[in-house]
Amino acid sequence: MLSRTADNLFWMARHIERAENIARVLDVAHRTSLLPRDVEGTEAYLWYAPLNITGCASGYEEKHGLARADAVTHYMALDPDNPSSIYSCLKLARENARTARSAITSEMWEIINATWLELNRLSNQMDNEKYANFFDWVKDRSHLFRGVTLGTIIKDIALSFIKLGTFLERADNTARLLDVKYHILLTEKENVGSSADYYQWGSLLKSVSAFEAYRKIYRDVISPLRVAELLILRDDMPRSLHACMNEVEAALIEINGSAGKEARRSAGELHAALHFGRIEDIFEEGLHEYLTHFLGQTYSLSQNIRDAYLARQDRFETLPIRSAVQTQQQT
C-alpha cells in the first residue's frame, strides 16, 4: 500500500475516534455540571478537566481566559480555531478520507462526507439540550462509521491501518481521562466516599460507557482501585488500555511489514505488561506515574509506526543486483 495512503487511513480513523472521545468528555462534564454547585466545586475547577484531558488548556486560556461552561464547550465542540475541536477533527477526518478516497469504500466515504455536510448545517449557538443531542450525534456518527467500515471494506492492511489509528487514539484517550480524574479525585482527601466522589467516578465510567459494565462485574460500590483495574487491565472492556493494545498488536501483526520490527516489539511489550500486570503494583508505582509512562510509550509506538509505514522516504543506496543486470541488457 502507498505509504501516504496508509498515513491518511491511520489519521482518518484517529480523527474520528478523537471526535467521539471529545464528545464523551464534554457530555460527562455537562452532566456533572448539572449537579448542585456545593457538591461539585467551582465552575472553573470543573471545566479545566476537559481542557486538560484533551491537552488544549493553553489554547483556550489564550482565547478565553478562565474556564467557563459555555466557552469551554464551544471551544472544544465547534471552534474551527481549535485544532482538536470536534469540528476540526471531523474536518480533518474528511480531508484524510478525501485524500485516501481510492482506498476506502464508497459507503465509508459517504458517511464521512455526510457527517461533514450535516455538521456545517448545525447552528453555531447551542443550549445545553442541543449540545446533549450534538454529543449523541457525534458518537452515533462514529459508531456508524466503524460499522460501515467493518461491513464494507476488504480485510486487508487498509483495515489494519484504520484499526491501528482507532485503538491507539482510544488508548491514549482512556489513559488521559483516568489521569485527570485521578488528579482531581485523590487530591481531595475529604471527598473520599462522599457523594461527590461517587458522582465523579460514576461519570468517569459513564464517559467510557463502562458504568453498566462496572455494576455487572463488581456488583459493589465504586472504588478507585476497581475503576482503574476495569479501564486499564480488563481486556473484556472495549475501551480499556488492555483491550486497545490487543487490537493494536493484532493490527501490527496483520500488517507485518519488513520495517515494522521495532513497532511490533514495542506494541508486544506494552501489551504483555497489561496482560500480566496487577492493579496493586500499578497503585504502588502511582497511577499518575504509570499513566504518564504509558502515554510516553504509546507516543513512541506511534513514532515507530510512522517511521516504518506512514512516512516512507526510501532511497536506494546501492543498486539492487537484479535491476543492475536488467539495465545492462537494455542499454
Add this chain to the structure above:
Amino acid sequence: MNRNATKYFNELYETNGEIRDIYQHYQHWQSNLSNGTLERKSAEAELLFRRLGITFAVYGESSGSERLIPFDIVPRIFSGSEWRKLELGIKQRVRALNAFLHDIYHDKDIIKAGVISEKQVLGNALYRPEMIGVDLPNHVYAHIAGIDLVRVAENDFFVLEDNLRTPSGVSYMLENRNTMMRLFPELFASHAVEPVEHYPQMLLDTLRESAPANVSNPTIVVMTPGSYNSAYFEHAFLASQMGVELVEGQDLFVHQQKVYMHTTEGPQQVHVIYRRVDDDFLDPLVFRPDSTLGVPGLLDAYYSGNVSLTNGVGTGVADDKSTYFYVPEMIKFYLGETPLLSNVPTWRLSEKDDLKYALAHLPELVVKEVQGSGGYGMLVGPTSSKAEIEAYKQRILKDPANFIAQPTLALSTCPTLVESGVAPRHVDLRPFVLSGKDIRLVAGGLTRVALSEGSLVVNSSQGGGTKDTWVLED
C-alpha cells in the same frame, strides 16, 4: 414556438413539429408524470451528488471551495445508427491524430510532403523536441482523447475541438448514468440504453496495453496534482474503479531511470502512470523547476522506455486550435480516407486575409486562443457588448497568431429542466476515446449543456451543466 425552435436544430422535434422517433417513448413517459415530479427528482439528484462528494473546484475562487456541476435529469438521446456513424468518424480522427504525433517526433513526413508547414509544427510552443526519436508502445501518444462534437442539423456534426492532453469529465458520464438509473429505474426497463459502466475496465485494459514492452504484469497508478485540484474527485474515482493506487508526485521517485513509489513495504516499481498532471509540472528537472507536483527524473525514465506516461508528453501540439485546422488533411495523408466528421470552418488570424476578415466580422464570430481550454479567454461575438468586442480586438492585434476565429455555430438544443419547466438549451458532446492496441469507446459520452437561455458556452467552468447521454440499441 419560441424563436430558438426555428433558428436551431431542436433534437426533440422533426422540422414539421412532430416528436422525433427516438424521443417518442421518453416524451410519452414524461408527459404522464404528475406535476413537480421532475423538480423533486432533480433535488434528489443534487442531494445524491453532494453526498457522494462529486464536486468541482473552480479556479480563482477561494481555495477549498467545492461546487457541484449542475446535473440535468432530462437525458439526451441518440439512435444506435446515429451513434455508429459518429463512432467511425471519431475513431478515424483519433487514429490520424496519433499518427500525426508519431510522425512529427520521427520522420516528419507530413512536413516533407508540404501538407503542414515546419513553422506550424516545430515553431509551436507545445512541440517537445525532447520527444524526437522516442518510441512509444503502439505508437500511441494520446491514449485518452476527448473529441468535442456539436450538432447543427439532423445529419450535420462538427468537431469543435480535440482534447489530447488530460481531458476530464468521464466520471460525470459514469455518475450521471448511475444517478439516472437510481432515480428512474422504470425508464431503463422500457429503453434499451447501451451501457457505459465498463469504461473503467476499458481504461484499465488500455493502460495495460500501454506498458513498456518487456513488462508482462505492469503496476499501474493514477497520478493527481492533489486533493485541491478541480478534477480530484475524478482522479480518485478512476483509481478506485480500476483498483490501482492514486499517487501524487511526492509518492514517486526515480532511481537509475526507473520510477518507484513509496509503499508501506518500501519502494515498488511503477510501469504505467495515468497522469492527470500537465506536461509543465511533470518533472522539475526538465520543465518548470518550481513544480512541486512532479517527480525529478521522471522524464529521463520515460525517454528510456522504463515507464509509460498516459497521455504521452508533447500531445499539446496536436490539440492546439491552430493545428486543428489541419486534422482533415491528416486523415487524408495518414489514412488515405475521406474525413467522416467535419471541422468547423476556421480562420487562422496568423494569416493576413483571415485576420482582415475576422476583424471586420467580430460581432458574428467566436474567437479563441489557440492554446486555451475550458472556455476561458474566448469571445462570443453575438452575445458580447461593443466594449467587450473592442477590448478583445486590442488583444488580437497584439498577437494575431495566438487566435483563431470561427462562425458562431447554431448548436443544437435538447430539452432541459430549468426554472420555468422543460425548455430547449444548447448542448455539445464529449465522447472519450481510448487508444492502446485498439481504439475503444463506450456509446455516448458526456453531454454538456449551457443552462442559461440562449447561451452557447457549455463549459462547466462557465456555469454549464451535464446530462446523461443515451444511445438506444436499434
